[in-house]
Amino acid sequence: MPHRNAPLTETGRLRLARCVVDDGWPLRRAAERFQVSHTTAARWATRYRQLGIAGMSDRSSRPHHQPRRTPAEVEDQVLRLRREHRIGPLRLAARCGITPSTAHRILIRHGQPPLAALDRATGEPIRRYERARPGELVHIDVKKLGRIPDGGGHKTLGRAEGRRNKTGTGWAYLHTALDDHTRLAYTEDLPDETAPTCAAFLQRATAWFASLGITVERVLTDNAWAYSKNTWRDTCRDLGISPRRTRPWRPQTNGKVERFHRTLLDEWAYRQPYTSDHERMEAFTDWLHWYNYHRPHTGIAGQTPASRGTNLSEQHT
Structure with a gap:
């Protein structure tokens, strides 16, 4: 052009x-x-x-003769190390005795995708999927988060004083149900992750989705102890839900809710110092509403989760 x-x-x-x-x-x-x-x-x-x-038409400006082009054996070494160790241009350059920009150019020339687009365990391109309708699959997971003692933790008081003030605070267990198609999220702060607690959470999450016009058909969980008990299976059966579990040691299968928890930590839990656990949970209510109804989601082309539901944002009324 x-x-x-x-x-x-x-x-x-x-x-x-x-x-x-x-x-x-x-x-x-x-x-x-x-x-x-x-x-x-x-x-x-x-x-x-x-x-x-x-x-x-325009012609390529590349010269016909390139006497200083990287030798073919060095390019082969770069590609072999990329396949075997899945490392980036900087580390490839150190091993092959070339500059990082040369290593990057070799990867581009041979059509190698960026590391972010690869599964680090297998080296294969990540296969992304999305269910066709709301409720077809709901991802469920638990995120443990240290509770904040009254008066603040180490981020407010400093490391030494924060450790002295931490005694007996315990953990918050954030149970999340996230719809695969819309990315709508329902989260509760619960005292543990036992089978009865997880089953009761599923009942409330299903009722919440039903209030939005979404019928939960399947749930996907990891292989935690609570999800393998009869309590969980019986609750799924009573609700008419088909339970599914990820492959062992493959958290990527449940990646949507894992990514939600990372967003939750970045944009709410660690966004600012809180002086108490109560203050942090009060902020969470507003943050979750903003996430569901107002925050543009990059995984769904900048739409909000509510805009993909059944007229949740009332844009058709």
């Missing part, structure tokens, strides 16, 4: 060349007519004679 200040596009080059070759215009007359130099007019006329219309 010609740059923005180029006097000729491909159509203009073709018109110039046809004036010279087909209509017999002198080169200087054609150059003056199209406001280009004599050499430019000669170049496009020559290419038109040799290649026809196809010659009007």
Whole structure:
């Protein structure tokens, strides 16, 4: 594609060349007519004679001879190390004795995807999926979070005083149910992650989704002890839900709720120092509403989770 200040596009080059070759215009007359130099007019006329219309396209500026190009054996070494160790240009450069920019150029030249697009365990491109309708699959997981003692923790008081003030605070167990299609999230702060607690949470989460017009059909959990008990299976059966579990040691399968928990920590739990656990949980209520109804979600093309539900944001009323 010609740059923005180029006097000729491909159509203009073709018109110039046809004036010279087909209509017999002198080169200087054609150059003056199209406001280009004599050499430019000669170049496009020559290419038109040799290649026809196809010659009007831009050519690569890469030289035909590259005596300083990285040797093929070094490129093979870079690609082999990338496949075997899944490391980036900086570490590849250190091992192969080249600059990071050269390593990056080799990866680009051979069509290697960025590490962020690869499964680090297998080296295969990540296969992303999304269920077709709300409620078809709900991801469930628990995130443990240290409770904040009254008066604040180490982020407010400093490390030494924070340790002295921490005694007996315990853990918050944040149970989350996240819909695969809409990314709508329902989260509760509960005292533990036992089977009865998880089963009761599922009942409340199902009722919450039902209040939004979403019927939960399947739930996906990891292989935690609570999700393998009869209490969980019986609750799923009573609710008409099909339980599913991820493969062992493969948290990526439940990646949507894992990513939600990372967002939750970044944008709520660790966003500012809190002076008590009660203060932090009060802020969580507003944050979760903002996440569901107002926050643009990059995983669904900048839409809000509520906009993908059944008229949750009331945009059709």
